Amino acid sequence: MKFLLAVGSKEYSEPTLNIGSRIAKAFDADLSVVYVGSKPKEMFAGRVNLALDSMVKWEIYHPGIDVLRWAFDYLNSSGYLESEQVNGFNPENIVQENDRIRMVLQGSYGRKVDLILREGEIIDELRREAQKEDYTLTIIGGSQKRSMAHDLIQYIPTSIFVVKSFDTRRDYRLLLLVDDSKATKRAVRFGATIAANQGMEVDTLTVSKSENFGPGYSRAAKAAGRFLKSKGIPHKQHFLTGDPVDTFVEFANETHLMVMGASSKSPLRKFFLGSKPIKTLEKAAFPILIVK
Amino acid sequence: MFQISNQVIANVLYWIRQKRWLLLTIIVGIVLYLLPAPSGMSDLSRPDDAYHTLIIVIMTLVLIITEPVPLPAVAMMILILQVVFGIAEPNEVASSFMSDAVFFIMGSLMLAVSIVKQGLDSRLALGIIRLTGNKTWRIAAGFTTICALLSSFIGEHTVTAMMMPVGLILVRSTSSDPKKVAVLASLLLFSIAYGSAMGSIGTPSGGGRNVIMMGYWTEFGHGTVSYLQWMKHAYPMLLFQIPLAVIILLMTFRPKQRVLDTAVRKLKVQVTKGGKMQGKEYLVIAVFMGVFLGWVFLGHTIGLGIIALIGVFVYLAFGLVDWSDLNRNTNWGVILLFGAAISIGIQINYTGLAQWIAGGAMDALQFVAGDSPLLQITVAILLSAILTNFLSNAAAVAVIGPIVLNMGGDPIIMGFAAALASAFAYLTVVASPTCMIIHSSGLVKRGDFLKAGGKLFIMSVIVLLLVSQLLWPLF
Structure with a gap:
């Protein structure tokens, strides 16, 4: 690697x-x-x-x-x-x-x-x-340039870790965003390796637009919980409703290092409409890792 | 069914992002081509050719400033479109592409490599320090003066390339903490860069654009200007500028370090390590003196470019420089581009486009100051001085030279005004090679170019206007 x-x-x-x-x-x-x-x-x-x-x-x-x-x-x-x-x-x-x-x-x-x-x-x-x-x-x-989030995610063919407002003296918790996307599994594995090695505690966060969390979301959250448990990583699971991007950003605080999966939308849709990772990266004031 | 993968779409989007200026330029070019020529052009003898030349000029300017394609590609586009649009026959384009001015640009770029590679910078450093002593203001004044005087003969980037290490050694020997020496670095490096830029107006060999203007005067039948005649017009301007520039720089950058005692001592130690001057170094200087005398006494008969090439030939023949060094450090793309720019400049004049733009500009401004010579020269100076900050001085003169020569008034005076104003490339990092060279040190901020350069720009415009109105009429 x-x-x-x-x-x-x-x-x-x-x-x-x-x-x-x-x-x-x-x-x-x-x-x-x-x-x-x-x-x-x-x-x-x-x-x-x-x-x-x-x-x-x-x-x-x-x-x-x-x-x-x-x-x-x-x-x-x-x-x-x-x-x-x-x-x-x-x-x-x-x-x-x-x-x-x-x-x-x-x-x-x-x-x-x-x-x-x-x-x-x-x-x-x-x-x-x-x-x-x-x-x-x-x-x-991190960069002040607004288009940077889009360009990094769209054009760099690797996972992306943007180190925004990182304080080397602070103890961080890992915030793992979990949904039913394909990249979530990879994000969980990636995040778990970091958490295990760095001795970080983990918050998993699943956000649904409605009160009714679909079966895909529940399955993904359970799988993430099982995986973290199997690795012996202390974690808490959170389920919130609302606009996903706003909720991610509101939930995260200055001690969080966020890990999320990349969007599976087509590049053309991402170009015109954006995606959750792009919008989150634009709004985030904390380190964020997007796993492709 | 055929399906395009996400990877392909991402690659296409990336290509569009990279080439957006090229695509925009092509679209603008096509749209303009489909539109009829402006009605004002109908009075010209070749209205369609003038309009098509204007389209090429617009496309060229956008591509040079935004650089979505390599410069040689822009050069080729200029040549191709002249033939495709029917502005000129292929042989006509080919013959206008290569001229003595292009030989001069090629020769002077190679002479610069030959001189810089000899390591004369350390000798120069010692000479300057002996003259100035160790007071900071005297060193800055010395840098500005010596760089200006030297660059008037051997070109601005040659001098900056030689003097940059000297300035940096002084800065680094003062403190290894960049924050503590930030102002000192700005003072010394801007003294070098702006001194060199100012000096490049002094003689025709100070910069390729001087020779381009001389070529236009001859090509368009305005007469010839000798090396010494150029100096007579330009050198007083240079001498007036030097003390004013020193004062501006010292007022703008006031370092805490008033004396550079330790740094000067370290520099002397480093320079003396090089030992005494060798025969090879004397030969390099002797050959350049020969080239200089050739420019002065033979320039009007065999051309400045040919003399520069003779100098390069001698350097190569005597083994004073390796071809590999010349090849590696000479930007052939730039030479092609200047050839093409001069070629389109000639068409700007012959199709009547220059006359149309110049007439339009003067008509638009007539309500301000009537049909006065002062207005004509002010417009020429500002046009050249502003364009040079976004393009490059040689490209600016190549494009606007034919226009200012058609603005009315004495074409020699108008040409001098435009050529000299093209040296005022002080405002941005990308304005000139000297600005880019000092910025590459990582020690000067982008904002400093506007901070110091803005004052210098205004001062230079005023001095040039005064010289043109008070001094040149006496010649």
């Missing part, structure tokens, strides 16, 4: 790297940390690259290299890499691979970690990266 984790800066990406690496550890997954920087306008790209090249001999590197070095040191000190070796990062050890730059790390680490630098628009570059390797999950920090 391999996860893709996007970092932007030392200032804002620490929570993303913190929870992202913990989740990768929970799945014993390899991790690609990608920095996506802004791409020079094509008109000026040659001249900007000439300037960047001239800086290397002064040991001044692309700002993204500094961020990747920081990410590497963070993973090393947080125990993700399970290695005593701290000198594996050398900014001169870079390999240009078509549309991306990859850092070659010296030495071996408990898990495989790749450090990648890309330039361009964030969704385009994450999509290209996700298509290049077989990633299961893309982890990214």
